[in-house]
Amino acid sequence: MSFGKYITATKVSWQAxxxxxxxxxxxxxxxxxxxxxxxxxxxxxxxxSPNAFGYDQATMLVYVLGSSVMRALVFSSRSIDVQGEIxxxxxxxxxxxxxxxFRYWFFRDxxxxxxxxxxxxxxxxxxxxxxxxxxxxxxxxxxxxGFLVMAPLAMILYYYFSLLISMTTFWYPEGDGWPQRFxxxxxxxxxxxGLFPLDILPAPVYSVLQNLPTAYFIFxxxxxxxxxIQGMELVGAIGVTVFWVLVLWWLARVVWxxxxxxxxxxxx
Amino acid sequence: xNNNENMLSMFPRKLRKYWLVWWTSAKLSLSSNMATxxxxxLFILGKLFRFGAFVYFLFVLGxxxxxxxxxxxxxxxxxxxxxxxxxxxxxxxxxxIYRFRQQVVSGEFDFRLVKPISPLFQxxxxxxxxxxxxxxxxxxxxxxxxxxxxxxxxxxxxxLVSLAGFIxxxxxxxxxxxxxxxxxxxxxxxMIYRDLAMMxxxxxxxxxxxxxxxxxxxxxxxxxxxYPAKAFLGLxxxxxxxxxxxxxxxxxxxxxxxxxxxxTQYSSASS
Numbered sequence: 001m002s003f004g005k006y007i008t009a010t011k012v013s014w015q016a017x018x019x020x021x022x023x024x025x026x027x028x029x030x031x032x033x034x035x036x037x038x039x040x041x042x043x044x045x046x047x048x049s050p051n052a053f054g055y056d057q058a059t060m061l062v063y064v065l066g067s068s069v070m071r072a073l074v075f076s077s078r079s080i081d082v083q084g085e086i087x088x089x090x091x092x093x094x095x096x097x098x099x100x101x102f103r104y105w106f107f108r109d110x111x112x113x114x115x116x117x118x119x120x121x122x123x124x125x126x127x128x129x130x131x132x133x134x135x136x137x138x139x140x141x142x143x144x145x146g147f148l149v150m151a152p153l154a155m156i157l158y159y160y161f162s163l164l165i166s167m168t169t170f171w172y173p174e175g176d177g178w179p180q181r182f183x184x185x186x187x188x189x190x191x192x193x194g195l196f197p198l199d200i201l202p203a204p205v206y207s208v209l210q211n212l213p214t215a216y217f218i219f220x221x222x223x224x225x226x227x228x229i230q231g232m233e234l235v236g237a238i239g240v241t242v243f244w245v246l247v248l249w250w251l252a253r254v255v256w257x258x259x260x261x262x263x264x265x266x267x268x
Numbered sequence: 269x270n271n272n273e274n275m276l277s278m279f280p281r282k283l284r285k286y287w288l289v290w291w292t293s294a295k296l297s298l299s300s301n302m303a304t305x306x307x308x309x310l311f312i313l314g315k316l317f318r319f320g321a322f323v324y325f326l327f328v329l330g331x332x333x334x335x336x337x338x339x340x341x342x343x344x345x346x347x348x349x350x351x352x353x354x355x356x357x358x359x360x361x362x363x364x365i366y367r368f369r370q371q372v373v374s375g376e377f378d379f380r381l382v383k384p385i386s387p388l389f390q391x392x393x394x395x396x397x398x399x400x401x402x403x404x405x406x407x408x409x410x411x412x413x414x415x416x417x418x419x420x421x422x423x424x425x426x427x428l429v430s431l432a433g434f435i436x437x438x439x440x441x442x443x444x445x446x447x448x449x450x451x452x453x454x455x456x457x458x459m460i461y462r463d464l465a466m467m468x469x470x471x472x473x474x475x476x477x478x479x480x481x482x483x484x485x486x487x488x489x490x491x492x493x494x495y496p497a498k499a500f501l502g503l504x505x506x507x508x509x510x511x512x513x514x515x516x517x518x519x520x521x522x523x524x525x526x527x528x529x530x531x532t533q534y535s536s537a538s539s
Contacts, residue, residue: 200328
């Protein structure tokens with residue numbers, strides 16, 4: 001199995017990121033605005049209520065800032081274009097080539113994520129210098145190790161999740177798959193823990209949400225980083241994430257093969 | 269002559285022409301929504317879910333803390349409802365701006381320039397987003413349900429800053445259209461405005477002085493979203509209301525000047 005062509009795809013994607021520089025910078029500006037809105041909201045809340053929802057101010061602000069890095073790592077992707085390729089028939093170009101479509105997009109995503117992560121960390125450094133937030137950097141090596149295991153798993157999990165959303169376009173190509181994507185985006189905003197940590201919700205709601213794969217995109221990795229999930233609980237969290245990765249990987253393969261049977265190559 | 273035409277005949281000829289153009293394009297937008305019912309349904313569901321989830325989040329916040337920057341749960345909900353009222357106004361009537369870039373980069377904008385209708389009017393109102401109406405109705409009903417919160421003496425201030433808000437939203441969309449002609453970067457400019465607007469889902473009092481100043485005087489998000497909510501709660505003085513109205517007129521004037529300049533920069537590329 002040769003990875004050369006996929007590495008080339010990664011390089012091309014990386015270079016493409018620099019072709020549309022203004023586009024990319026504007027995108028990052030948007031991310032910073034979103035981060036600032038969340039940061040100041042939680043700063044205002046925790047200033048008056050230092051231990052609101054079981055988080056002290058430093059822990060909550062680390063959660064907010066760390067979530068922005070997780071967003072860049074997990075949610076940035078080029079494979080979102082898969083839905084357009086299915087709906088306008090461009091998928092044909094790949095079907096006749098000797099490459100694995102899933103692997104091709106995974107490698108292209110990798111370049112996009114690398115670019116976003118680099119900028120995201122740079123932005124955080126600037127914000128740290130400007131805002132001087134009262135945060136504590138994690139000093140427990142086990143928490144770091146757990147986080148470094150969970151973060152790539154979250155990335156892979158979202159990759160298959162996103163592919164599944166794109167593949168609904170096989171059956172519903174209306175609007176290049178954007179209606180489905182928009183609906184999922186709105187749900188992810190709340191269920192991934194990007195807006196607030198899920199454990200601030202009432203216990204019955206939290207017990208449902210923490211078992212969904214969406215909780216493993218941002219919320220659970222950040223809990224691991226904060227040291228709020230440790231020991232056997234951490235092993236369990238990694239196990240559940242691996243379980244969801246395998247489920248979504250298997251589902252993606254099944255849906256892909258079924259989708260190809262109904263694929264009409266419209267627009268070609 | 270039918271009733272519609274009878275009514276229209278009371279208005280000046282130019283206004284009638286613009287009304288008919290908007291009405292026709294709005295009907296076409298609605299037909300387009302109806303033709304793709306499934307997609308429209310998903311968009312509406314997504315918007316309603318996002319709204320409902322945020323209101324639920326506010327209730328969770330209200331259950332855990334007494335106040336945020338001096339505002340209790342009821343006040344925070346009013347801020348969020350007023351934010352939605354003005355945000356949806358822009359999306360409902362000016363959705364055309366989201367499709368403007370394609371017209372500029374493809375040169376299709378040439379065809380807008382030769383028509384006897386303002387190209388700016390066409391750029392902004394070409395598409396009316398009826399998918400925002402269900403949520404807008406919910407927001408209006410919720411605000412009317414809380415109307416007793418408005419002190420008697422604050423009604424005219426609320427009316428004045430609301431008018432200022434609508435003028436400013438229009439002005440910002442004009443600026444975005446102008447930037448679209450000059451730089452061909454409409455998509456990100458309008459989304460940056462939307463992201464900045466999202467900062468006003470909560471009162472701008474939660475931000476530092478510098479950010480609050482930026483959101484009041486440079487990109488007047490605070491005047492659009494926070495001032496009407498404060499007026500609704502009786503927390504805005506009439507002096508602030510008058511200043512907001514003056515600022516809105518100034519912004520509109522500047523935005524129209526910018527648009528005129530932008531037209532001189534249009535290169536008609538790709539046409």
